[in-house]
Amino acid sequence: MGLSASPAAPGAAAAAAFTILSQLCGAAFLYVLLKADGSWQVMGLLALLGVGFFLLERFPGIGEFITASLTRVPLVTAATAAIIVLGFPFVVGSNTYILHLLIVAQLYAVLALALNFQLGSANIPNFATGASYGIGAYVSALLALNFGMSFWLTLPIAALAATLFGFIIGIPSMRTRDTYLALVTIAFGVVVQQLLNNFDWTGGPNGLVGIPAPSLFGHSFASPLQVFGWKLPSQANFYYLAAALVVVAVVTAQRLHGSRIGLAWNALRADEIAAKAQGINVAWYKVLAFAVDAFLAAFAGTIYAFYVSYISPDNFTFLVSVTIMTMVIVGGMDNIFGVIVGAFLLTILPEKLRAFSDYRLLFFGVVVIGFLMIRPQGLFPQRLRQYGVHR
Amino acid sequence: MSALLRVENVTMRFGGLVALNDVTFSVKKGSVLAVIGPNGAGKSTLFNVVTGVYKPTAGRMTFDGADITSKPSYEVVRRGIARTFQSSRLFSDLSVLDNVIIGMHTRTKTGVLDALFRPGASRREMAACVEKAEALLQAGSGDLYEQRNRPAGTLAQADRRRLEIARALASQPKLILLDEPSVGMDDKETDALVADIKRLRSGHPELSVILIEHDMRVVGAFPEHVMCIDYGSRIAEGSFETVRANPRVQEAYLGKAAAHA
Ligand SMILES: Nc1ncnc2c1ncn2[C@@H]1O[C@H](COP(=O)(O)OP(=O)(O)OP(=O)(O)O)[C@@H](O)[C@H]1O
Ligand SMILES: [Mg+2]
Numbered sequence: 001m002g003l004s005a006s007p008a009a010p011g012a013a014a015a016a017a018f019t020i021l022s023q024l025c026g027a028a029f030l031y032v033l034l035k036a037d038g039s040w041q042v043m044g045l046l047a048l049l050g051v052g053f054f055l056l057e058r059f060p061g062i063g064e065f066i067t068a069s070l071t072r073v074p075l076v077t078a079a080t081a082a083i084i085v086l087g088f089p090f091v092v093g094s095n096t097y098i099l100h101l102l103i104v105a106q107l108y109a110v111l112a113l114a115l116n117f118q119l120g121s122a123n124i125p126n127f128a129t130g131a132s133y134g135i136g137a138y139v140s141a142l143l144a145l146n147f148g149m150s151f152w153l154t155l156p157i158a159a160l161a162a163t164l165f166g167f168i169i170g171i172p173s174m175r176t177r178d179t180y181l182a183l184v185t186i187a188f189g190v191v192v193q194q195l196l197n198n199f200d201w202t203g204g205p206n207g208l209v210g211i212p213a214p215s216l217f218g219h220s221f222a223s224p225l226q227v228f229g230w231k232l233p234s235q236a237n238f239y240y241l242a243a244a245l246v247v248v249a250v251v252t253a254q255r256l257h258g259s260r261i262g263l264a265w266n267a268l269r270a271d272e273i274a275a276k277a278q279g280i281n282v283a284w285y286k287v288l289a290f291a292v293d294a295f296l297a298a299f300a301g302t303i304y305a306f307y308v309s310y311i312s313p314d315n316f317t318f319l320v321s322v323t324i325m326t327m328v329i330v331g332g333m334d335n336i337f338g339v340i341v342g343a344f345l346l347t348i349l350p351e352k353l354r355a356f357s358d359y360r361l362l363f364f365g366v367v368v369i370g371f372l373m374i375r376p377q378g379l380f381p382q383r384l385r386q387y388g389v390h391r
Numbered sequence: 392m393s394a395l396l397r398v399e400n401v402t403m404r405f406g407g408l409v410a411l412n413d414v415t416f417s418v419k420k421g422s423v424l425a426v427i428g429p430n431g432a433g434k435s436t437l438f439n440v441v442t443g444v445y446k447p448t449a450g451r452m453t454f455d456g457a458d459i460t461s462k463p464s465y466e467v468v469r470r471g472i473a474r475t476f477q478s479s480r481l482f483s484d485l486s487v488l489d490n491v492i493i494g495m496h497t498r499t500k501t502g503v504l505d506a507l508f509r510p511g512a513s514r515r516e517m518a519a520c521v522e523k524a525e526a527l528l529q530a531g532s533g534d535l536y537e538q539r540n541r542p543a544g545t546l547a548q549a550d551r552r553r554l555e556i557a558r559a560l561a562s563q564p565k566l567i568l569l570d571e572p573s574v575g576m577d578d579k580e581t582d583a584l585v586a587d588i589k590r591l592r593s594g595h596p597e598l599s600v601i602l603i604e605h606d607m608r609v610v611g612a613f614p615e616h617v618m619c620i621d622y623g624s625r626i627a628e629g630s631f632e633t634v635r636a637n638p639r640v641q642e643a644y645l646g647k648a649a650a651h652a
Binding site for chain 1: 506
């Protein structure tokens with residue numbers, strides 16, 4: 001490689017090596033973080049992360065180099081990611097607690113990606129994502145319990161029901177904005193939770209119990225997973241299911257982001273009046289963002305219900321919506337990768353901070369604020385679209 | 392010759408303030424109308440009413456044979472009216488290229504389901520947009536094309552104005568409304584702007600232009616059809632020569648005292 005090569009344009013071989021290495025490092029960090037216990041270990045890892053992001057902020061060239069490498073060899077990037085995701089449960093082994101954390105983190109990643117369409121792409125506040133998540137969970141659970149419907153059938157039905165809900169909360173967004181709209185969505189979220197609490201047929205505050213585990217080709221998700229002589233705990237079934245959903249969410253996000261729809265959302269985020277003057281039906285695109293958000297959130301809700309087999313209104317409170325929002329903001333608005341990182345970090349962190357017992361929430365708040373101070377635009381900020389890089 | 396845009400007795404009130412008072416005019420296909428008038432006369436309001444940002448209090452507007460009174464903005468753009476803003480309103484956190492591509496919104500058609508299930512078609516559409524956008528950026532004066540991957544918010548003032556025009560042209564309009572395009576340009580840049588508009592017209596003989604201008608050199612370059620507005624009312628219309636010589640216009644611009652002095 002000549003000296004003239006700019007740091008942001010690595011050669012294909014170098015890029016591939018770097019891509020594999022950096023992703024393995026990321027996976028190793030996640031593994032160590034999941035395994036860590038005791039306050040010193042956790043603090044040390046957080047400090048390491050803090051330094052990493054500080055360097056990213058100070059030297060933007062590093063970030064450019066990394067993204068340039070990853071996009072230079074997209075196939076290698078995808079293949080490495082796939083191997084890491086598929087192989088992770090084998091490394092984790094029989095530690096069901098870690099698998100559980102990973103499943104929840106992946107479901108939150110989907111929820112954060114769902115909200116990202118609104119908050120990130122279009123800058124529409126929505127505090128009702130938790131409610132859409134709950135509607136997905138309840139609709140599918142009710143269908144399974146009352147009509148014996150299979151998981152796979154309830155999945156699309158629950159998503160459609162939540163999408164309808166999304167359209168309904170979207171309607172006020174045509175008339176109200178910003179703070180007022182945020183209030184409207186809070187109201188919707190609270191109303192949904194209260195209704196779930198008060199109806200008889202939703203089980204009231206006790207919720208729904210005994211949601212049957214899904215099965216695929218005769219394999220029940222409640223039984224351990226056997227692969228090539230390896231025996232993985234039953235949680236691994238749901239781990240892979242959740243991973244598949246993350247893939248669906250990422251592909252959805254990428255396709256919408258790369259199309260004129262993503263551009264229209266970005267346009268109305270930047271300047272609504274100018275967006276109208278470009279012929280964008282702003283009201284429709286806002287409602288659409290609500291619908292897409294609810295659609296994906298319902299998928300996550302369905303998997304959650306069938307995973308824990310017991311749901312109650314407490315799982316879908318206003319606080320859940322706030323958590324999802326924090327994930328998007330900390331991770332990086334309108335950055336698919338950032339949002340996923342935000343979801344993982346904010347799911348795993350509170351668990352790891354149990355070591356601080358009474359000061360857990362305080363410490364959690366300090367960490368979130370700390371990250372936002374180091375990276376004010378989110379851990380991985382929104383990037384300009386690049387066209388024809390490979391031309 | 393048939394009129395492309397016909398504005399009939401349009402009045403726009405904001406509470407007690409009459410921003411447009413019974414304004415009537417029309418624009419022929421392929422012609423340029425220059426609109427002049429003192430600050431606060433109602434020129435920008437006229438654009439806002441025509442493009443559906445405001446619903447007129449009274450009056451009627453037709454474009455290309457269809458009634459566009461009270462039609463929403465996106466409908467008006469789809470029918471072929473594009474505009475720029477006086478204080479340029481770019482999508483500042485998006486690239487220059489993306490700004491132009493967004494201008495093609497009404498000429499592209501990928502819906503949610505297409506984007507999700509026919510990614511190839513969606514990608515081809517975007518690729519075609521990129522190509523057209525690059526051509527538009529190369530067409531005007533300045534070096535917008537070289538700056539196409541920068542955030543629009545980082546452009547210099549003159550480039551911002553040029554980008555607004557390129558974005559408006561991206562919708563393949565039949566009528567383009569330019570609100571003081573020369574604001575923030577120096578003499579050289581203004582001359583280049585005039586040349587751009589002239590070149591645009593010779594390339595698209597069907598295209599009509601309404602131009603709001605304070606810079607009389609620009610107005611003088613398009614002298615056939617000039618209209619002067621003062622306090623919301625059309626006070627003069629005709630060639631640049633006759634409008635400029637009109638005592639009411641002079642009064643509006645210089646103030647009553649000066650006109651009588
Ligand atoms: N949305 C609005 N609400 C209330 N008053 C308005 C509104 N828009 C414009 N006006 C008023 O209408 C009048 C005309 O404004 P307009 O912006 O059309 O003037 P203009 O001719 O474009 O002036 P300038 O040359 O300074 O751009 C002004 O008095 C302005 O304050
Ligand atoms: Mg004006």
